[in-house]
Amino acid sequence: MTVTVNGNTRPLGDAKTLAGLLAALNVKTSKKAVELNGQIIPSSAFATTPVTANDQIEIIQFVGGG
Amino acid sequence: MDPLIIAGHTFHSRLFIGTGKFGSHDLMRQAIEASGCGLVTVALRRVDLDKNPEGDPLISKLDPKKIVIVPNTSGARTAEEAIRIARLARAAGGFDWIKLELTPNLHHLLPDPIETLKAAEVLVKEGFTVLPYINADPVLAKRLEEAGTAAVMPLAAPIGTNLGLRTRDMLEIIVANARVPVVVDAGLGMPSHAAAAIELGADCVLVNTAIAAAADPVGMAKAFAKAVQAAEEGLAAGPRAARATADASSPLTGFLWQTESR
Numbered sequence: 001m002t003v004t005v006n007g008n009t010r011p012l013g014d015a016k017t018l019a020g021l022l023a024a025l026n027v028k029t030s031k032k033a034v035e036l037n038g039q040i041i042p043s044s045a046f047a048t049t050p051v052t053a054n055d056q057i058e059i060i061q062f063v064g065g066g
Numbered sequence: 067m068d069p070l071i072i073a074g075h076t077f078h079s080r081l082f083i084g085t086g087k088f089g090s091h092d093l094m095r096q097a098i099e100a101s102g103c104g105l106v107t108v109a110l111r112r113v114d115l116d117k118n119p120e121g122d123p124l125i126s127k128l129d130p131k132k133i134v135i136v137p138n139t140s141g142a143r144t145a146e147e148a149i150r151i152a153r154l155a156r157a158a159g160g161f162d163w164i165k166l167e168l169t170p171n172l173h174h175l176l177p178d179p180i181e182t183l184k185a186a187e188v189l190v191k192e193g194f195t196v197l198p199y200i201n202a203d204p205v206l207a208k209r210l211e212e213a214g215t216a217a218v219m220p221l222a223a224p225i226g227t228n229l230g231l232r233t234r235d236m237l238e239i240i241v242a243n244a245r246v247p248v249v250v251d252a253g254l255g256m257p258s259h260a261a262a263a264i265e266l267g268a269d270c271v272l273v274n275t276a277i278a279a280a281a282d283p284v285g286m287a288k289a290f291a292k293a294v295q296a297a298e299e300g301l302a303a304g305p306r307a308a309r310a311t312a313d314a315s316s317p318l319t320g321f322l323w324q325t326e327s328r
Contacts, residue, residue, distance in 0.1 A: 006112040026119040031126070033110075033158035040157045058112065060154050062125040064094065065109020065140050066084025066225065066252075066274035 001053045012053060019046040022059070033060040070269050072247050073163070073195040073216040075134060077104040080264060081294045082249065084274025088283060091127045097277055097287035098133065105134040107165050107272070109141070110151055110158070125159060136197060138165040145184035152189050164189060165219070166198040175225045179206045183213065190214035199251055202233035207240045207248075218244060219272065221252040222263065226275040228255025231262055241267035257286075257293030264297035 001012040005025065015021035018041060022029055034041050035058040041049050051057070070077040082105040088094035098106060106128060113121050128135055137155035142148035145168070152164040166189070168182045169175045182198050183206070189196050195216045200206050202220040210218055220240055223229035231237065232253065241248050247269035254260050260271045273290055280286035 006115060008115070010115075025115055027113060027115070028120045030121075031159050032113065032121060033154040035154065040153055042157065058154075059115070060110050060158060061113045061121040062108045062137065062155075062159060063111045063122045064085040064088060064124055064278075065138050066086045066107055066272070 003051060003053065003055045003057055005057045006059055012051065015051055017047055018049040018051055018057075021051050021057070022046065025059075027059055031062060034058065035060070070247060072197075077134075077270070079103050079291060079294070080270040080298060081260065081291050082106065082270060082272040083277060083287065084272060085124065085128075085278075086274050087278035089278075091124055093283050094124075094278070095127050097283045098128075100284045101277075101287035101291040103133070103287075103291070105136060107136045107138050107274070109138050110155055111141075134163060135159070135161055136163040136165050137161050138167045138199075139185070140167045140169070142168050142185075143170040143178070143181075144168070145181040145188070148181070148185040149188050152185075152194055153192075156194075162193065163195040163197065163216075166196060168199075169225075177201055177221070179203060182206075183209055186210055186213045186215050197249065202236035202240060204236060204239040204243060207244060211244060211246045215246065217247040217249050217269075219249045219251040222250050222259065223253025225252045227253050228276055229253050230255055230259040231266075234262075234266065237263070237268065238266055257289045260290050261293040261297035264294055265301065 002009045003012050013024055015024050029043055037056050070080055079102045081103045083098055083103045084107045085094055139148035139151040142151055148168050155161050166182050166185055168178045170178050177199050186196050186198050197217050197219055198210050198215050199219045207218040223232040249270040249272055250263040250268045251272040254273050255276045263271050277283050277286045
């Protein structure tokens with residue numbers, strides 16, 4: 001059971017929700033955006049959004065840029 | 067000069083700064099503070115889950131109460147990608163200002179005018195304050211203004227080149243016709259370039275590489291801020307028009323070798 005996160009295959013492990021997966025990956029969710037299969041998920045819904053095998057997930061942050 | 071107002075927000079400095087390429091976040095913050103600038107740009111990238119899953123702390127170093135934070139769409143090659151990045155920026159930080167930056171060619175990094183206009187039309191409808199980075203094309207600038215962008219951001223020279231005002235003639239046409247603020251972005255390498263941009267009528271400049279990649283970024287940020295302010299004060303003081311022929315500054319009478327003056 002794997003998912004694709006930021007372009008790389010990762011084990012889904014015990015994670016049932018987006019919040020669970022983000023915690024397992026040690027991601028701090030402040031000021032991040034998360035896309036699940038192309039849909040932006042608001043942070044308020046991380047805990048209630050299920051993740052399943054083969055999901056495509058993007059975790060995006062702010063960095064320096066011009 | 068009238069104060070610079072973009073989308074209802076008043077800026078007290080005509081210098082905006084990009085946050086890329088600084089040696090550290092502290093240097094970046096010090097340079098921004100030293101410059102007194104009121105707007106900074108940031109980029110969006112994937113979190114590096116192996117090296118730094120907690121994420122880049124950059125955004126926590128910027129106080130949105132003190133400074134307008136404008137995410138850019140750098141890396142986007144199409145309108146679709148830029149729109150996606152703008153929506154992610156809004157979701158991640160609640161930011162409604164977006165710098166449209168669509169550069170399909172990583173060699174010259176020049177912006178795609180067609181995709182930029184397409185993206186602007188969509189994002190304006192979605193309520194974003196859209197600041198499009200464009201080549202210095204007066205027709206495109208007008209089309210974007212008509213699409214509802216809050217400003218236009220024509221380039222002085224390709225990104226990161228420090229070449230200065232290579233597009234001067236086109237910038238003058240843009241400035242003469244624009245009804246939205248004109249922010250000269252990209253390619254300004256020295257404080258004098260920024261001053262010249264303001265003197266030719268631009269409302270503002272955006273500088274990143276010239277400050278961030280300087281040996282002393284804080285010193286360079288201050289120098290740019292002074293140059294921009296000097297140009298602004300010079301314009302406010304009412305410069306006399308240039309002329310093609312000489313006009314003596316010293317009196318043309320009373321020369322000491324004159325013998326009989328009457």
